[in-house]
Amino acid sequence: MTYIIYFSLTIMIFGLILSAIRFIKGPTAGDRTVALDTMTTIGVSGVVLISYLFNRYIYLDVALIYGVLGFIGVIVIARYLEKAL
Amino acid sequence: MSILEILGGILIVIGSLFLFLGALGIYRMPDVYNRLQAGTKATTLGAMSLILGVGFLMPDWIMKILIIIIFIAYSNPISSHALARAMHLRKRFMFFKNEEIDAYKEIDKN
Numbered sequence: 001m002t003y004i005i006y007f008s009l010t011i012m013i014f015g016l017i018l019s020a021i022r023f024i025k026g027p028t029a030g031d032r033t034v035a036l037d038t039m040t041t042i043g044v045s046g047v048v049l050i051s052y053l054f055n056r057y058i059y060l061d062v063a064l065i066y067g068v069l070g071f072i073g074v075i076v077i078a079r080y081l082e083k084a085l
Numbered sequence: 086m087s088i089l090e091i092l093g094g095i096l097i098v099i100g101s102l103f104l105f106l107g108a109l110g111i112y113r114m115p116d117v118y119n120r121l122q123a124g125t126k127a128t129t130l131g132a133m134s135l136i137l138g139v140g141f142l143m144p145d146w147i148m149k150i151l152i153i154i155i156f157i158a159y160s161n162p163i164s165s166h167a168l169a170r171a172m173h174l175r176k177r178f179m180f181f182k183n184e185e186i187d188a189y190k191e192i193d194k195n
Binding site: 001004005007008009011012014015016018019021022028030031033034035037038041042044045048049050052057060061063064068071074075077078080081085 | 091094097098100101102104105106108109111112114117120121125128129131132135139142143146149150152153156159161162163164165167168170171172174175189
């Protein structure tokens with residue numbers, strides 16, 4: 001089961017690298033924000049997997065709070081791009 | 086190896102593959118709307134599947150895992166909708182230049 005977790009973490013790190021490339025060279029602010037949203041979701045899933053791998057229950061709280069902060073950040077950036085903030 | 090562990094491992098592998106495909110869509114798609122489509126829906130399915138797989142592996146943690154799944158299921162479409170609305174209101178990012186259908190403007194007049 002540990003090798004399955006390592007395999008999944010490796011694939012997710014490749015996805016994180018692709019999103020980071022789009023985050024760096026994206027032409028507009030919207031592309032960068034979409035890449036940031038994807039990186040946040042992959043990060044939440046990675047924290048949950050690490051919580052299983054290290055057998056720590058308290059890391060699920062870290063994943064939940066990280067998801068909340070990423071959601072609020074994306075909403076604030078979108079409202080700012082609308083010139084409504 | 087029980088049936089719950091086998092099911093959890095399959096769900097974790099499916100979820101990580103969907104997360105990678107969502108990030109590949111972020112990298113490959115030509116427009117900001119296509120990137121939203123690829124990067125939000127595939128990522129939502131992948132994250133929910135992967136976290137449910139961890140819940141199958143650890144049955145004691147199922148309550149907090151259900152809380153995280155419900156939060157992802159409502160927060161990810163909301164942020165995607167807000168971003169698409171902001172990008173449409175800025176009017177500069179059309180991939181197809183001569184598009185004539187604009188349903189949002191018709192809604193906004195009423």
